[in-house]
Amino acid sequence: MSFIRLLHYPGEVAFSNEETFGASAHSDYGTITLLATDGVRGLQICREKDRRPQVWEDVQHVNGSTLHRVIPAGQERYSVAFFLDPNYDCMVECLESCCSEESPPRFPPIRSWDYLQERFRVTYSSQ
Numbered sequence: 001m002s003f004i005r006l007l008h009y010p011g012e013v014a015f016s017n018e019e020t021f022g023a024s025a026h027s028d029y030g031t032i033t034l035l036a037t038d039g040v041r042g043l044q045i046c047r048e049k050d051r052r053p054q055v056w057e058d059v060q061h062v063n064g065s066t067l068h069r070v071i072p073a074g075q076e077r078y079s080v081a082f083f084l085d086p087n088y089d090c091m092v093e094c095l096e097s098c099c100s101e102e103s104p105p106r107f108p109p110i111r112s113w114d115y116l117q118e119r120f121r122v123t124y125s126s127q
């Protein structure tokens with residue numbers, strides 16, 4: 001399953017508090033993400049997600065699936081994100097050969113679409 005998200009972040013944002021984001025902190029959910037932007041700043045990454053306080057850096061480009069967010073840049077911003085994910089009805093679960101009684105799976109099996117819906121809810125609900 002793949003999809004493209006066309007994103008537009010308005011330039012004028014009413015800052016009610018520091019928790020105002022274009023997209024709140026998340027790491028992408030699928031296998032590959034390709035992102036094209038218009039060059040306007042806003043995308044930030046956090047290299048050490050468990051560190052407190054979290055340190056956020058503006059980025060040009062980083063490999064891998066990294067915790068990131070989009071902050072209001074004070075100007076309009078557009079981006080296009082391509083996501084490649086497992087098919088919606090695919091059960092995503094730990095391979096038998098990768099777990100045992102001593103080393104059980106870290107996460108229970110989940111249908112790909114259920115996982116995506118939950119991640120969308122968390123990422124886009126706190127704007």
Ligand SMILES: O=C(O)CCC(=O)C(=O)O
Nearest residue numbers: 005007023043070079081
């Ligand atoms: O707009 C961006 O630069 C990033 C968007 C993003 O992180 C996402 O859609 O998952």
Ligand SMILES: [Fe+2]
Nearest residue numbers: 026027028068
């Ligand atoms: Fe993302």
